[in-house]
Amino acid sequence: MHTLTKSLASATFGLVLSVGMAHAEKIRIGTEGAYAPFNFVSESGAVEGFDIDIVSAICAEMQVECEWSTHDWGGIIPALNAGKFDVMAASMAITEARMEKVNFSNPYYFNTMRFAALKELGLTEATPESLDGMVIGTQSGSVAGKVLQEHFSNSEVKLYPKLGEAFLDMESGRVDLVLESKFAIGDWMADGVDCCDFVGEEFLLDGTLGAGLAFRKDDTELQARVNEALATIVENGTYDEIRSRYFAFDIMGQPKYVSELYGQ
Template sequence: MYKTLLAAGICILSMTSLASAQEKKEIVIASEGAYPPFNFMDSNNKLQGFDIDIANALCEKMQVKCTIVAQDWDGIIPALLAKKYDAIVASMTITEERKKQIDFTDRYYRTPLSVAVPKDSPIKDTTAASMKGKSVGAQSSTTQAIYAEETYGKAGASAKLYPTQDEANADLANGRLDASVADKFVLVEWLKNAGKDCCKLLGDIEGTTSEAGIAIRKEDKELKEKFNKAIKDIVADGTYKKIQAKYFEFDIY
């Protein structure tokens, strides 16, 4: 009886270990799907973009199966903490405030904040003084939202926040905003396409270059190490450059 129980115990332990090993071979990643060219939904309602290609390349390097799901921006960190997925690859800026809740990998790209305005705008530059009395849009719960509220807002601008960057861009195009603040590469992409007839890039905001990283839970240290190694690997073997070339004509790493 003892041997039977012992054998059964070993069997259960082995099965548990095997299941655990298999679980580590699968990772669920969240992205927003509303931040082109980094992440967006295509005509088939499938996630596409730079973030998605990077996520898939990292999963290939880590030799794990990855499922990428869409998640609204405002709920993206709470859902990570609730363990609905394992990581966020959604152009999330690494900030000290966010580090109070979650952890980040090394950067996988960097970008300054920039400002877009209508082509006939009288606004001369991106300084706070130039935004006095102007309406400035930004996506909520982002570094650009903080800048719009705390820097431009304190200088006398009216900051208006939106659930997505697309909505802020639409209001700028329709004359309901005087300016829109976002990551430079997002505005450049929009101005090449939907915004090309209405608007222009006013310029970068000095001193705002930030880094985007993959967000994970603080306790997932092993996963962080794997992601960091994979980031280094895709940069070293040229995979990163190939992905970058699909979306940008310049280096963003």
């Protein structure tokens, strides 16, 4: 191609690209930036984490530009409804009370509870019957403690001021199992802990619907577009590729509820 022709072609392409970028749709995304590994502010000042990577993939699928901002957790729903951003991506649990104020996407992960047990016990399940007489630890005041007290009355329940203390006691063999968030246990195991492993089924408290992206009540069109893009990245493997960077286990499958496993 003649040099002048190549220069003109290059200039034309650059003009088209810059015009396209200038007119690209921009969606403002709000997050907390203080809930690693889901959302946090890096040393460079950029927001990073699982929430950010998932929503960035959604934006790419929608062919829109993401513009990020951080907000205090306590005022994040009012900030969304005040128009400071368009979508909230902050690992917010979908609850009936929150659904009165905002709309949510379909869940993009579930924060389930699960038992971890000493490997030497050889447990294959975690039911009230199979754990009869065993010592189970968790953090005082946690929802896991409530589950243990309501459904595992024939086990010895040990409550700890800090979850790390329960983990240390299991490593030392002073408790047989710990019940907690699968994410918390997974983070602990990822530090090279070899004493213990997950056992039994994971579960949610009744009424828990997973974590969702939030929208203003009147932004139903944007909500639908995001749900469609979320479904696409799940189907084409993008979601699972991102998930594997952060977690060595599935976080998307619909788990059972406590009442399904252990009754009311």
